[in-house]
Amino acid sequence: MLIQIAHEGKIGYGEASMVPYMGESFETATDFLSKVDARQFQYPFDFGSIIAYLDNIAPGNPAIKAGIDIALHDLEGKLQNKPCWQLLGSDPSKMPATSYTIGIDTPEVIIKKVKEAPNCKIIKVKLGRDSDRELIKTIRSVTDKPLFVDANQGWTDLEQSLDLIHWLHEQGVLLIEQPMLKTDIDSNAWLTERSPIPLIGDEAVQRLADVEKARGVYHGINIKLMKSAGMHEANQMILKAKELGLKLMIGCMSETSCATLAGIALAPQCDWADLDGPFLTSNNPYQMPDFADGKWVLGNDAGLGIRH
Structure with missing residues (x-):
């Protein structure tokens, strides 16, 4: 809307x-x-x-x-x-590379999606099923790009999950989102304490009040504007997370250039970005934001910089 x-x-x-x-x-x-x-x-x-x-x-x-x-x-x-990025205190030179998401599918479709992916330097993979290793092996058969992993609360066994995390580390995975149920605080904290890869709270972190709860449970948090009620509170979450020593990822839902530009304005304040909405949205009424070398490019247009 x-x-x-x-x-x-x-x-x-x-x-x-x-x-x-x-x-x-x-x-x-x-x-x-x-x-x-x-x-x-x-x-x-x-x-x-x-x-x-x-x-x-x-x-x-x-x-x-x-x-x-x-x-x-x-x-x-x-x-x-x-521009909004200036009002929010972002530095365009610190823009992180954004990932491009590949969903769970058949090996043939996954290979096709990877080969047809836009010029992104990072691939994001949805995991959380018994076929996790096979999916990663399929992707590794066609690309050696670094990977983000989103387990979507899909892992249940602690020892198996830790073993998988170590294997994923060997496969070039940079971070893992929400490994276990968001309500299972103890299990997520146990994995975080032992993981060689940063574990990121996603579903567990919605609004500003949730940031404090993530300390000691995750290495970092994933901020999405559609969870945080917008740019103002997202900015407050960034400041709070930095105060607590938490890593920062900024993500998105299925968003057009409009909400993506809002996320892009805050992205330079974060460690990682998963802002691939315009690549995956078929009904985008706006022009694609500028994109180069795997990163969104902030311009000097007033406001978000939307182009109709």
Whole structure:
């Protein structure tokens, strides 16, 4: 769902990318928007107060809240004639390479997807089944690019998981997202203590209040704007994670260039990026952001830098 907010002749664009497991849909988003009083969005925007206001309307609903927050950030940048990355204190020269995701599939399809992948320097692999090793071996038969792994809470046996982690380390895996159930804090912490690869909390880390809980359980956290209710709280999560000594990954849902540009504005503050939405979205109404040498390129256009 695309959001537009106007002020003084400028229009801010935002996006809510809703996924079923987060409990959001077009209907829930529409219902939430019907309760929002846009008079609460007074310029200059107090983003902390705005998020508090949106949270007070109803709990949850992080994606539609993110859509509003992103639109307001885009609008703020346009009103100040500054890019969002500058307003958020990012350094374009520190942009990390982004990964490209390959889902679980047959060996033939996986090989085809790897060969057809865009010019990304990192491949992200979805694991969490009995065929994990075979999938990695299939990918390794056609590429030696570094890998991110997302276990999607799919591992259950501690010793087997640790053995697999050591094997994945030998295969050039750089990090592993959410190895075990997000509610199984002790098992995730046990693996983190013994893993040679950074383990990243994903489903376990939604909003700012969850960052503190990740310390000692994971090496780092994966921030997604559609979980964090937007750019403001994502930025607060980054600052908190750095304070706690946690590594940082910024990820995405199935997002167009709009929400991806919002993530790109924060990416230089993170260690890793998984912002491949525009590569995987067939109904992107905007131009592809600039991409070179495996990295998104930040421009100097005001706001997010969306190109229609």
